[in-house]
Amino acid sequence: xxxTIVEILKKAGDNFISGESIAGELKVSRTAVWKHxxxxxxxxxxxxxxxxxxxxxxxAPDLLLPSEIQIGxxxxxxxxxxxxxxxxxxxxxxxxxxxxxxxxDGTIVVAExxxxxxxxxxxxxxxxxxxxxxxxxxxxPNLLPKDAPKCTLMAAVAVAEAMKRFNLKAxxxxxxxxxxxxxxxxxxxTEMTGEIGKISYIVIxxxxxxxxxxxxxxxxxxxxxxxxSELTGDEISRVKLFRAVLEEFDKLYCKINKSGFDEILKxxxxxxxxxxKNIRVISASDGKSFTGKAIDxxxxxxxxxxxxxxxxxxxxxxVSIR
Amino acid sequence: xxxTIVEILKKAGDNFISGESIAGELKVSRTAVWKHxxxxxxxxxxxxxxxxxxxxxxxAPDLLLPSEIQIGxxxxxxxxxxxxxxxxxxxxxxxxxxxxxxxxDGTIVVAExxxxxxxxxxxxxxxxxxxxxxxxxxxxPNLLPKDAPKCTLMAAVAVAEAMKRFNLKAxxxxxxxxxxxxxxxxxxxTEMTGEIGKISYIVIxxxxxxxxxxxxxxxxxxxxxxxxSELTGDEISRVKLFRAVLEEFDKLYCKINKSGFDEILKxxxxxxxxxxKNIRVISASDGKSFTGKAIDxxxxxxxxxxxxxxxxxxxxxxVSIR
Numbered sequence: 001x002x003x004t005i006v007e008i009l010k011k012a013g014d015n016f017i018s019g020e021s022i023a024g025e026l027k028v029s030r031t032a033v034w035k036h037x038x039x040x041x042x043x044x045x046x047x048x049x050x051x052x053x054x055x056x057x058x059x060a061p062d063l064l065l066p067s068e069i070q071i072g073x074x075x076x077x078x079x080x081x082x083x084x085x086x087x088x089x090x091x092x093x094x095x096x097x098x099x100x101x102x103x104x105d106g107t108i109v110v111a112e113x114x115x116x117x118x119x120x121x122x123x124x125x126x127x128x129x130x131x132x133x134x135x136x137x138x139x140x141p142n143l144l145p146k147d148a149p150k151c152t153l154m155a156a157v158a159v160a161e162a163m164k165r166f167n168l169k170a171x172x173x174x175x176x177x178x179x180x181x182x183x184x185x186x187x188x189x190t191e192m193t194g195e196i197g198k199i200s201y202i203v204i205x206x207x208x209x210x211x212x213x214x215x216x217x218x219x220x221x222x223x224x225x226x227x228x229s230e231l232t233g234d235e236i237s238r239v240k241l242f243r244a245v246l247e248e249f250d251k252l253y254c255k256i257n258k259s260g261f262d263e264i265l266k267x268x269x270x271x272x273x274x275x276x277k278n279i280r281v282i283s284a285s286d287g288k289s290f291t292g293k294a295i296d297x298x299x300x301x302x303x304x305x306x307x308x309x310x311x312x313x314x315x316x317x318x319v320s321i322r
Numbered sequence: 323x324x325x326t327i328v329e330i331l332k333k334a335g336d337n338f339i340s341g342e343s344i345a346g347e348l349k350v351s352r353t354a355v356w357k358h359x360x361x362x363x364x365x366x367x368x369x370x371x372x373x374x375x376x377x378x379x380x381x382a383p384d385l386l387l388p389s390e391i392q393i394g395x396x397x398x399x400x401x402x403x404x405x406x407x408x409x410x411x412x413x414x415x416x417x418x419x420x421x422x423x424x425x426x427d428g429t430i431v432v433a434e435x436x437x438x439x440x441x442x443x444x445x446x447x448x449x450x451x452x453x454x455x456x457x458x459x460x461x462x463p464n465l466l467p468k469d470a471p472k473c474t475l476m477a478a479v480a481v482a483e484a485m486k487r488f489n490l491k492a493x494x495x496x497x498x499x500x501x502x503x504x505x506x507x508x509x510x511x512t513e514m515t516g517e518i519g520k521i522s523y524i525v526i527x528x529x530x531x532x533x534x535x536x537x538x539x540x541x542x543x544x545x546x547x548x549x550x551s552e553l554t555g556d557e558i559s560r561v562k563l564f565r566a567v568l569e570e571f572d573k574l575y576c577k578i579n580k581s582g583f584d585e586i587l588k589x590x591x592x593x594x595x596x597x598x599k600n601i602r603v604i605s606a607s608d609g610k611s612f613t614g615k616a617i618d619x620x621x622x623x624x625x626x627x628x629x630x631x632x633x634x635x636x637x638x639x640x641v642s643i644r
Contacts, residue, residue, distance in 0.1 A: 193514070
């Protein structure tokens with residue numbers, strides 16, 4: 001309902017529109033319209049009102065509200081359903097719960113802040129209020145569990161393609177970190193549930209550091225984390241960037257459902273900064289490390305590393321470029 | 323507590339043992355002992371009592387009670403924790419819930435009947451009361467998600483090894499059905515949850531048709547399902563068989579944690595009836611079928627099929643031998 005009111009106000013542009021005509025369009029009372037307007041103001045919308053002329057939208061908040069994100073969003077699957085929280089422990093946590101209870105393919109959970117944001121392997125993910133885009137997407141692709149890692153690569157590529165719309169160059173470190181100058185701009189955590197032969201659902205959590213100033217990062221993160229605003233020198237509209245990410249994600253996701261991962265792997269290779277480099281790998285399973293040269297991805301999205309003792313396929317682990 | 327009382331009674335063998343000495347051993351009142359004895363009788367234990375001599379175990383029920391299964395069970399991980407239900411919708415369902423809330427590696431959920439037993443790909447699994455072994459095991463192996471299919475092969479091998487103890491020959495059809503004369507004796511459903519690089523938990527549901535007479539199967543199952551008692555011509559002790567399955571499972575599981583899947587794949591090959599045969603495969607992902615010759619397993623546990631258009635690796639699907 002509130003989304004539709006915002007839509008009507010936006011359509012009216014610089015003109016006032018009467019409460020009566022909004023009420024008529026929505027088939028509710030003028031009092032109901034007034035109540036929704038109050039709620040929208042609480043959400044951060046600046047709405048002018050005059051007894052004679054009605055309402056006019058002066059300014060929309062840079063909040064990741066469904067009313068801001070979904071209106072005019074050009075996607076077929078991603079973001080058609082959206083759950084918004086001002087604050088949450090972890091978007092992946094809620095997304096997994098919604099997925100377990102049957103949430104649709106493409107459902108988004110987004111929050112202004114995460115109080116217990118999680119990265120890979122139970123690490124913390126710094127997610128301060130209003131400074132980034134912290135979201136999870138629920139996917140129900142018709143794929144085998146072994147294809148799930150490639151969905152992670154897809155998520156990284158989607159963010160990279162969205163950044164490109166803002167003239168920002170993305171550098172992907174295998175498997176899915178987006179880096180700037182050796183520091184992480186974007187982190188992705190993918191979780192999956194399924195049978196042996198069938199994915200039930202994948203939840204991909206994405207954290208994009210958008211407008212975090214260097215000094216706003218906790219001290220221990222300052223040398224390992226970065227924010228997109230560092231690249232531009234200016235604040236970036238989270239609403240615009242988030243819409244771009246969802247649209248690019250949707251494009252890629254529709255592609256894999258039709259024709260597989262070829263194009264995604266091609267794009268991943270284009271953005272990656274790992275292949276061809278001498279790297280150190282810390283294996284996720286046993287914590288052991290080894291060095292070698294990153295040669296290619298295999299068909300499963302694993303990193304092929306040339307070591308002294310031959311080729312190794314790395315399915316999960318931490319990679320640092322030497 | 324009740325498990326300990328059963329243990330004491332069993333140790334006493336043909337002798338009576340006084341309520342007082344049981345109470346002393348357990349450090350509870352004689353009334354408490356009497357109450358537990360009543361409960362055990364409700365569970366199906368035949369316990370004689372005499373005012374002068376105390377209690378004596380006459381007969382234990384063929385129920386899959388922890389007090390029957392766990393006493394003297396020779397396992398290191400599997401079945402140390404056990405959840406027993408006279409009736410349940412699906413053991414996998416409860417096991418997933420327990421796993422989500424942190425249940426330990428090796429935890430077992432077992433029921434006398436399942437009212438909503440599930441097979442692969444949302445198929446129903448007939449699980450009548452007291453006639454089979456319907457259980458799930460929660461595993462937390464230090465493995466990559468891509469190794470999960472091999473845990474399914476392990477489950478099939480564990481049941482095959484247990485059957486061998488009863489002089490029953492197991493024939494495994496890829497990936498994990500145990501067959502008799504073209505009909506299914508044992509079905510296995512594996513479900514997994516994890517990150518890309520790390521399994522959180524695997525739940526393996528196993529349904530063993532033990533003492534189901536052919537006419538007791540629903541009509542539509544009579545030509546596709548069979549029961550172990552058909553092979554022996556006689557009823558089989560579910561308690562003994564279940565203990566054997568858990569012990570074999572434990573042996574194999576301890577092995578993969580130490581030295582990988584080599585021996586399991588070797589045993590699987592020994593029991594399998596698929597390799598070398600001309601087969602028809604219906605793919606799980608797109609429902610398409612094709613024919614070819616089953617050549618081998620690859621390192622991921624996928625079936626390699628030689629077709630007219632070359633080798634294909636089948637990760638999930640239904641196989642029928644032509």
